[in-house]
Structure formats: C-alpha cells, structure tokens
Amino acid sequence: MPPPPTKSAPNPPLLPLASFHSPRALPPTLLHCLSPEKRPRRLSSAALSAAASTSFSADPSAELRALCSHGQLAQALWLLESSAEPPDEDAYVALFRLCEWRRAMEPGLRACAHADDRHAWFGLRLGNAMLSMLVRLGETWHAWRVFAKMPERDVFSWNVMVGGYGKAGLLEEALDLYHRMMWAGVRPDVYTFPCVLRSCGGVPDWRMGREEMHGLAVKRGFATDVAFCNSLIQMYVSLGMMGQARTVFSRMDARDAMSWTAMISGYEKNGFPDKALEVYALMEVNNVSPDDITIASALAACACLGCLDVGVKLHELAESKGFMSYIVVANALLEMYAKSKHIDKAIEVFKCMPEKDVVSWSSMIAGFCFNHRNFEALYYFRHMLADVKPNSVTFIAALAACAATGALRGGKEIHAHVLRCGIGSEGYLPNALIDMYVKCGQTGYAWAQFCAHGAKDVVSWNTMLAGFVAHGHGDTALSFFNQMVKTGECPDEVTFVALLCACSRGGMVNEGWELFYSMTETYSIVPNLKHYACMVDLLSRVGQLTEAYNFINEMPITPDAAVWGALLNGCRIHRHVELGELAAKYVLELEPNDAGYHVLLCDLYADAGRWDKLARMRKTMRDKGLDHDSGCSWVEVKGVVHAFLTDDESHPQIREIKTVLEGIYERMKASGCAAVESHSPEDKEVSKDDIFCGHSERLAVAFGLINTAPGTPVSVTKNQYTCQSCHGILKMISNIVRRDIIVRDSKQLHHFKDGSCTCGDKGYG
DNA sequence: TTAGGGTTAG
The missing domain is CATH 1.25.40.10 (Tetratricopeptide repeat domain)
Known part of the structure; x- marks a missing residue:
C-alpha cells in the first residue's frame, strides 16, 4: 500500500494507461488515501445511538435530496452517516453538488468516503459529480484516485480531470491526460479545448497548443466559441505572443468582457501597460461594460505607468458599480495609488477595506518602500x-x-x-x-x-x-x-x-x-x-x-x-x-x-x-527653494531604527551625542589630527564647527557608538552622498575609537576602519 | 445534465 499522501506530497505519477481498467491496479479505498487531517470524523457513540433511536422517513434518499435542495448541508451529512442503507445515486450527486457549491471541504470528503466505503459510487453520474467537487475543492490528488477507479468515463470526466490538473499547475500531467483521452477514443467537445489550452501556455513546446488544438477546434466547428477564443488569447498571452493574441481577438465575431480583460491583462503582464490602457479605452468605445476583474486589470496597468488620472477614473467607476467590496479591486486600487506616489490615498483605501488579505498587506508594505517610507513599511509588517x-x-x-x-x-x-x-x-x-x-x-x-x-x-x-x-x-x-x-x-x-x-x-x-x-x-x-x-x-x-x-x-x-x-x-x-x-x-x-x-x-x-x-x-x-537640507541618516540599535535629520536636536539622547562628538574632538586635538580639509577658506584645521556641522551621519554614528557594544561595527544609512568633510572626520573617528564604521550613502558604501575607507577616497579629490 | 475562458502584491 502506498503511504498516505500529505498536502505537500508530490503529484502522483500517472499510472500506465492499461492499469486504468485493471482491477488489480486499483488504489486502496478513498478513505485510506485521505491524509490524517483530511480523514472524516466518525460520529460519536452518543450520536450513533441518537441516530438509532431516530425514526427516519420512509425514503431517506428523498429526504437527503430535499435537505440538499434547501442547502441544509450539516443535516444532510448527518442523515447520510446515520442511515443504515446508502442513499441512491441522485441523493449522493445532490450532496456532492452542494459541497462543491459551498466549497465545503470536510463534508465533501466525508461524503466521498461514505460512498467509497459502501462501493456505491460506481455510476458514471456519481463519479463525475465526485470528480467535479474534488477538483473544485483543489483536491486534484483525490480526484485522480476517483478517476482511476471509475470503470466508465465520459468526455465530462476527462474534461474535469484535464482542467483540474491545469488549474493545479500540473500542466504536463494535464496535457498527458488529454493525449490519453484522445488515445482512448473519446471525442473532445466544446468544453475540452479551454481545459487543454489552459495548460498549453505554460509548457515549453507551445506548438502543440497552437497547431494541434487550434486546428482540431476549427475542424470540429468550435473556433467561433467565445470561451475557446478567450482561452486561445490567454494561451498566447502566457507565451508572451501578444501579436497572435491580438490576431485572435480581432478575428472574433463576438467578444465578451473576458475577451477584453484577457487582452488588457495580457498587455500589462507582457510589459505594455500603455497598450493595456488603449485596449481598455477601446472597450469603453465599444460599449462593453467592464466587470470587477477588468477594472482590477486596468488598474494594474495604471500602477505600472504611475498613471493617476485614469486610475482615479477607474476608482470612481468601481465605486459606482459597487465593486469596492471586491478585494481584488481594492488591492489593485491601493497598488495604483502607491505606485503613483499617492501613498496616503493608498492608506485611505486600505483602511476602508472590510477585509484585508496577504496581497493587501504586501502591497502596502511594498508601496511604502516605493515611496521611501521604509519605517512605515516595517511598522505595517509587524502589525x-x-x-x-x-x-x-x-x-x-x-x-x-x-x-x-x-x-x-x-x-x-x-x-x-x-x-x-x-x-x-x-x-x-x-x-x-x-x-x-x-x-x-x-x-x-x-x-x-x-x-x-x-x-x-x-x-x-x-x-x-x-x-x-x-x-x-x-x-x-x-x-x-x-x-x-x-x-x-x-x-x-x-x-x-x-x-x-x-x-x-x-x-x-x-x-x-x-x-x-x-x-x-x-x-x-x-x-x-x-x-x-x-x-x-x-x-x-x-x-x-x-x-x-x-x-x-x-x-x-x-x-x-x-x-x-x-x-x-x-x-x-x-x-x-x-x-x-x-x-x-x-x-x-x-x-x-x-x-x-x-x-x-x-x-x-x-x-x-x-x-x-x-x-x-x-x-x-x-x-x-532648494536650500533646505533634507539629509537623513538611520542607525539600528537593538532592533530599533533611529533616524536623524540634519541639525536634528530632537532626539532624547542628543546631549549624550554632543558629548561624544566633543570627546572625539578633544582626542583628535590630543592626537594631533589637524589636517582635515575644510570648506572654510581660511581655516585648514579641524575646528569645533567641523565636528558639530550637524550632518546627520555624524549624529547617527555618535548615537551608534554610545548604544552598541565596544568593538562592534556601527552601520549607518544615509539618503544623500557623504560630503568630503564628513568622510574625513569619519575616517578619523574610526581610528580614534577603534571601531568599524559602515556608512551606506546614496552613491556607495564606505567602510571606515583604522583611519581609512574602502572607497579609497575616490570621489574625494 | 453536470463543465470551459479574463483576477490584485515581488
């Protein structure tokens, strides 16, 4: 018996074709295939005795179907597991559909296990309903087990499996299944093509998609089907072949919002955000109403371009259509504002979101970085x-x-x-x-x-x-x-x-x-x-x-x-x-x-x-108005980053910082360091003014020296380039205090050690 | 008598 699969288990290799119909090669029952956390919970003995004393209606299957049609999943499951006899196929099918519609993972797997235990699922309709539900729940592996056991399969079964493997990102396997379907002599229908094309875009040998699928679809008369054309566009988009995507799009007799959206997101993802917005404008001209996904895709193009005016119009449109509660739209919107350098507007959108997902948070953190507000990025990350x-x-x-x-x-x-x-x-x-x-x-x-x-x-x-x-x-x-x-x-x-x-x-x-x-x-x-x-x-x-x-x-x-x-x-x-x-x-x-x-x-x-x-x-x-010095330096001490501006007097430890700088000046004087170049035309020696010039990197370095252990390096980051005077002084400080000082400025990294710098003083003539 | 196509963040 193979080991029970876990969620991270690799995709099982497809069995040889012959084994599909060989009873000896059948996998163990579905129940045994379930990973421990997926195994259904058995009813407690109290529940079982309660069930035994319950009087059931004459037709439990009819009752189960009725419960499913009223959406009463918990009661339906209870009835299923309490009844002595398995229900009929229709009742199982109704239950699987309800689980699929509700995306109810555990009840779905319990219902599967129930059918499996009673060997009651061999009918084609029941098997297909099971497959469809498992694929929709993302349980491709379990779907495969069911599929492999089915004694009979129709084009629906194959379509679900091919599409399911494609959705799960198992593209090679999806195409393999499609080929097996053809070998098995199953005639593809209009649904088959989109299921296969989904996987064609992601495999290196794309010719299969273009030549074989396209040719076959034309032959079968499906070439005008909107979903087929949309899939074809998407395939070319994922291959980066926007010319071909455009050709398919332009030859379509009828296009829906998905066709337009595929082109918009295609241009955006392939590095042509301007063209994406052109297509969006054309869509408006053609009076095709954009849906939530269209708006999210167009917003992504605006974000790429930093195009605020179109982005604001899309924001208004999303509000008027009531799309703001869609997380994808809100996420795309805050990204657009962040990339258009309107991070405060992005914060506004973010705060109004009733629910935030990992994309919302990640976009905000990246948005803060993009707008050079790195502290807020880290603050949001912690929250x-x-x-x-x-x-x-x-x-x-x-x-x-x-x-x-x-x-x-x-x-x-x-x-x-x-x-x-x-x-x-x-x-x-x-x-x-x-x-x-x-x-x-x-x-x-x-x-x-x-x-x-x-x-x-x-x-x-x-x-x-x-x-x-x-x-x-x-x-x-x-x-x-x-x-x-x-x-x-x-x-x-x-x-x-x-x-x-x-x-x-x-x-x-x-x-x-x-x-x-x-x-x-x-x-x-x-x-x-x-x-x-x-x-x-x-x-x-x-x-x-x-x-x-x-x-x-x-x-x-x-x-x-x-x-x-x-x-x-x-x-x-x-x-x-x-x-x-x-x-x-x-x-x-x-x-x-x-x-x-x-x-x-x-x-x-x-x-x-x-x-x-x-x-x-x-x-x-x-x-x-450019005389304002906006120099800023940062130094991290015990996991907290401290920022210093030019002439910053606001830090609680400013007096200690000044005392340290003064001490360094005294030691410089004592050691005869007097040959620092100065910007002052008359004075060629280090003066007290040179030490207290107020440049942010010196404040940050002094603060780092005070608050870190002796002998450890002090690392400072600065938003501008280090001036000649600071460069000279920092070399001296590194020598006097016998500490490594690392300053990363806007141009390069300086590692000061024992009175010299790794930059070799290049750039400081 | 079920199913297929476009979805935001690096």
Missing part, C-alpha cells in the same frame, strides 16, 4: 503578523525596507522567520536576502546566502556582484564575473552596470573599456544610459575629462542628467570649473529642481575657491 500569515512576497517587501534602512537585526529576524516557515527558497526570496545582507554591509552573510542558494539566477549573481562593488572589492568583482561566465550564467545589462561601476571605483580604465566593448561584441547587449554614465564616471574620475566629454558627444543616444552629472562630478574632483559649468548647464536643464546637482556645482566652486560663483549658486538655490 500584519497579528492578522494575516505573510508569504514570500510579503517577506521580500519587508526585506527591501530593512535593506533601505540598514536594519540588519530586523532583516535577520525576517530571515529566521522565513526559515521557520520553510519558504527560504521560494520565488525571489533568496535574492532578496542576499540583497538585504549586501545593503546592510554584511558581505559575509550575503556570500553565505549566495552559496546556500541552490537555484542561482542572473539576479543572484548580479546582487552579489553589486555587493562586492559597493564594498570596494573591485578585483573580487571582476574575478566573480569570470566565475559567473564560467558557470554558464549569461550576464545581462545589470551585470555590466555593476562591472563598469567597479572599474570606475577602482580607476580601472582599460578593464572598463574592454568590458564596455565586450557588451556588444560578445554578449549582444546594447549599452543603455546607465552604462554610458558609468563610462563617463570612469573617465572623469581618473581625470580624462576631455575624453569623457568627447565620449558623451559621440553617444548614439541622447545623454541624460546622470551622464552629464558624472562629468560634473569628475570636474568637481579635478576642479575643472569651465568644463564643470558646461556639464552643469546640461544637467540643470534636464533636472532644474534637483538639489543634489546644485550642491555638486556648489562643491566644485568651493573646492576650486571660486567664492563669488559659490555665493551666486547658493542664491539661485535659495530662490528655487
């Missing part, structure tokens, strides 16, 4: 745990929030939670864990996670590669890339962004050119704006400013602000005011309200001693 069980998508979003704030302890807790749930290798979770460890400055943990990840993909390699680059291990990054290629992993655009970045940080010009050319010549990857920006950065940082400028002018695509910004940064490092001003002209044309680029130009003037121009630039910033 969710009391309400809904998180899944891999939730954990990925929460890990992103930890990564963004450098919340290592929080990230580790989530890692432990993931392992406890046994989903550590599910979906993108392994890569999200690598990313979290990388961004929290823990390359060692990231590496361990990378090595433990059994199914590495290009994203795993890229994430780890980016980790080496961020930590200043340029040589390791290049050898890691070689290892990646040797293992057969094909690099993509992201890989080359990381590699060129490594070259730029390490001043490896020749390697950079070689990699840049290899993109097109070896890997057929067309360089994008990010790659060009990296190359400009590489050339500019090493002082090849004219080459960088010429390189920009020869670009086959129009340079963006990042490309010109890289040149501006190079000009700042090498104090080339004229070329810097030219780069700044382009940058500020493209990004006129970006405070960061204005600051970069100010720094260029300050470093070059052009105080008149600096004053004018600062005035321009004031006039534009």
Whole structure:
C-alpha cells in the first residue's frame, strides 16, 4: 500500500494507461488515501445511538435530496452517516453538488468516503459529480484516485480531470491526460479545448497548443466559441505572443468582457501597460461594460505607468458599480495609488477595506518602500503578523525596507522567520536576502546566502556582484564575473552596470573599456544610459575629462542628467570649473529642481575657491527653494531604527551625542589630527564647527557608538552622498575609537576602519 | 445534465 499522501506530497505519477481498467491496479479505498487531517470524523457513540433511536422517513434518499435542495448541508451529512442503507445515486450527486457549491471541504470528503466505503459510487453520474467537487475543492490528488477507479468515463470526466490538473499547475500531467483521452477514443467537445489550452501556455513546446488544438477546434466547428477564443488569447498571452493574441481577438465575431480583460491583462503582464490602457479605452468605445476583474486589470496597468488620472477614473467607476467590496479591486486600487506616489490615498483605501488579505498587506508594505517610507513599511509588517500569515512576497517587501534602512537585526529576524516557515527558497526570496545582507554591509552573510542558494539566477549573481562593488572589492568583482561566465550564467545589462561601476571605483580604465566593448561584441547587449554614465564616471574620475566629454558627444543616444552629472562630478574632483559649468548647464536643464546637482556645482566652486560663483549658486538655490537640507541618516540599535535629520536636536539622547562628538574632538586635538580639509577658506584645521556641522551621519554614528557594544561595527544609512568633510572626520573617528564604521550613502558604501575607507577616497579629490 | 475562458502584491 502506498503511504498516505500529505498536502505537500508530490503529484502522483500517472499510472500506465492499461492499469486504468485493471482491477488489480486499483488504489486502496478513498478513505485510506485521505491524509490524517483530511480523514472524516466518525460520529460519536452518543450520536450513533441518537441516530438509532431516530425514526427516519420512509425514503431517506428523498429526504437527503430535499435537505440538499434547501442547502441544509450539516443535516444532510448527518442523515447520510446515520442511515443504515446508502442513499441512491441522485441523493449522493445532490450532496456532492452542494459541497462543491459551498466549497465545503470536510463534508465533501466525508461524503466521498461514505460512498467509497459502501462501493456505491460506481455510476458514471456519481463519479463525475465526485470528480467535479474534488477538483473544485483543489483536491486534484483525490480526484485522480476517483478517476482511476471509475470503470466508465465520459468526455465530462476527462474534461474535469484535464482542467483540474491545469488549474493545479500540473500542466504536463494535464496535457498527458488529454493525449490519453484522445488515445482512448473519446471525442473532445466544446468544453475540452479551454481545459487543454489552459495548460498549453505554460509548457515549453507551445506548438502543440497552437497547431494541434487550434486546428482540431476549427475542424470540429468550435473556433467561433467565445470561451475557446478567450482561452486561445490567454494561451498566447502566457507565451508572451501578444501579436497572435491580438490576431485572435480581432478575428472574433463576438467578444465578451473576458475577451477584453484577457487582452488588457495580457498587455500589462507582457510589459505594455500603455497598450493595456488603449485596449481598455477601446472597450469603453465599444460599449462593453467592464466587470470587477477588468477594472482590477486596468488598474494594474495604471500602477505600472504611475498613471493617476485614469486610475482615479477607474476608482470612481468601481465605486459606482459597487465593486469596492471586491478585494481584488481594492488591492489593485491601493497598488495604483502607491505606485503613483499617492501613498496616503493608498492608506485611505486600505483602511476602508472590510477585509484585508496577504496581497493587501504586501502591497502596502511594498508601496511604502516605493515611496521611501521604509519605517512605515516595517511598522505595517509587524502589525500584519497579528492578522494575516505573510508569504514570500510579503517577506521580500519587508526585506527591501530593512535593506533601505540598514536594519540588519530586523532583516535577520525576517530571515529566521522565513526559515521557520520553510519558504527560504521560494520565488525571489533568496535574492532578496542576499540583497538585504549586501545593503546592510554584511558581505559575509550575503556570500553565505549566495552559496546556500541552490537555484542561482542572473539576479543572484548580479546582487552579489553589486555587493562586492559597493564594498570596494573591485578585483573580487571582476574575478566573480569570470566565475559567473564560467558557470554558464549569461550576464545581462545589470551585470555590466555593476562591472563598469567597479572599474570606475577602482580607476580601472582599460578593464572598463574592454568590458564596455565586450557588451556588444560578445554578449549582444546594447549599452543603455546607465552604462554610458558609468563610462563617463570612469573617465572623469581618473581625470580624462576631455575624453569623457568627447565620449558623451559621440553617444548614439541622447545623454541624460546622470551622464552629464558624472562629468560634473569628475570636474568637481579635478576642479575643472569651465568644463564643470558646461556639464552643469546640461544637467540643470534636464533636472532644474534637483538639489543634489546644485550642491555638486556648489562643491566644485568651493573646492576650486571660486567664492563669488559659490555665493551666486547658493542664491539661485535659495530662490528655487532648494536650500533646505533634507539629509537623513538611520542607525539600528537593538532592533530599533533611529533616524536623524540634519541639525536634528530632537532626539532624547542628543546631549549624550554632543558629548561624544566633543570627546572625539578633544582626542583628535590630543592626537594631533589637524589636517582635515575644510570648506572654510581660511581655516585648514579641524575646528569645533567641523565636528558639530550637524550632518546627520555624524549624529547617527555618535548615537551608534554610545548604544552598541565596544568593538562592534556601527552601520549607518544615509539618503544623500557623504560630503568630503564628513568622510574625513569619519575616517578619523574610526581610528580614534577603534571601531568599524559602515556608512551606506546614496552613491556607495564606505567602510571606515583604522583611519581609512574602502572607497579609497575616490570621489574625494 | 453536470463543465470551459479574463483576477490584485515581488
């Protein structure tokens, strides 16, 4: 006897065709197939004696049918299990249909076991009703057992099984069953095609779906059936063949809301959200009324595009049609608001939802991350745990929030939670864990996670590669890339962004050119704006400013602000005011309200001693309202993330923080550290003002030093780039206090240790 | 005399 299946049991291999009709190969009774938690509860002895003393009507089968027709499931089940004789086939069928309609798992399985025990289910109608119910309840395995035992099967039985296996994601098995059906000489009907096509889209050999199914449907005269065409569209959608989907759609004589929705969601899922909205507009023009699923699909397209105006109209429409109580619509709506940078509106929708599922919570957590409100993401994550069980998508979003704030302890807790749930290798979770460890400055943990990840993909390699680059291990990054290629992993655009970045940080010009050319010549990857920006950065940082400028002018695509910004940064490092001003002209044309680029130009003037121009630039910033410093740093202490703003005096421990900074200043003076570069033109020594400049990273570092154990590293995350003065001071602090200080800023990761930084001071001319 | 097609989050 095979072991009783459990919920996680793999799909049983299909028996050889011949065994279907061989009594010797029949599986044990259905009751024995049920997993322990699925076994029906027997009636207690008290209930049995009560049943024995109950007077039944003359026709229990009629009574059972009547109870089912009135929806009285509990009483019907009781009657079934109390009667001495099994009811007739009609009564069983009525009970199975009621269980199917109610999605009543346990009563359904009990009724199945009852029929099975009494060998009363051999009729075709009864078997079919059983199959239909089991498939609808998601009990494909049990459906298979019933199907295998049925002495007679019709096209309905086969359709239910083929469709059921497809729904359960067992696509190969579904297609196998379809072929067996054909071999068995069963003639497919109009229902067969949608059942099979569901699985054709998910298997590599899609030609079977297109050629065999389509041809057969045409031959049988089903090609005009709306459900068949919709299934065909869906098959092409899942194969990413939107052209063919469009052809089927345009040739349809009649289309219903499902046809339109399949096209809308198809375009959205295949990366054409704009086309999805075009189809939606066309649907309106054709006066086809959208239903809840259409609206959810169109909202998903709006979310992709950040298209608020159409999204708001869909919101109004959903309200007018009374769809707001549908969780799918509400979820799609809050996602749309979050992605359109209206997170407060998303919160409003979320709070109005009478019921929230794992998608609602995960969307909110990811939405907060998308809107740079990572603390709220973590707050929602903690609250969710009391309400809904998180899944891999939730954990990925929460890990992103930890990564963004450098919340290592929080990230580790989530890692432990993931392992406890046994989903550590599910979906993108392994890569999200690598990313979290990388961004929290823990390359060692990231590496361990990378090595433990059994199914590495290009994203795993890229994430780890980016980790080496961020930590200043340029040589390791290049050898890691070689290892990646040797293992057969094909690099993509992201890989080359990381590699060129490594070259730029390490001043490896020749390697950079070689990699840049290899993109097109070896890997057929067309360089994008990010790659060009990296190359400009590489050339500019090493002082090849004219080459960088010429390189920009020869670009086959129009340079963006990042490309010109890289040149501006190079000009700042090498104090080339004229070329810097030219780069700044382009940058500020493209990004006129970006405070960061204005600051970069100010720094260029300050470093070059052009105080008149600096004053004018600062005035321009004031006039534009860009002079407000919104610098913010975070540090995690004992699992709690503390945030500090520039000149922040609000923290309860601010006096201790200042005392620590003052102490450091005294020790700097005593140890003769006086050669810090200052922005002040007259003073070239470290002054008290330098120490108390109010920059958020210093406050966060001081707070971390106070509140963590001696000898342990302090890890800080900052939303802007670390200024030259802070960089110099932090190097000194790491030396004085003999602690590792890790600062991840908006540009790179700095690991300060014994008075030096892993960035090699590149970028701090 | 039952059944098939479009569904939100990374």
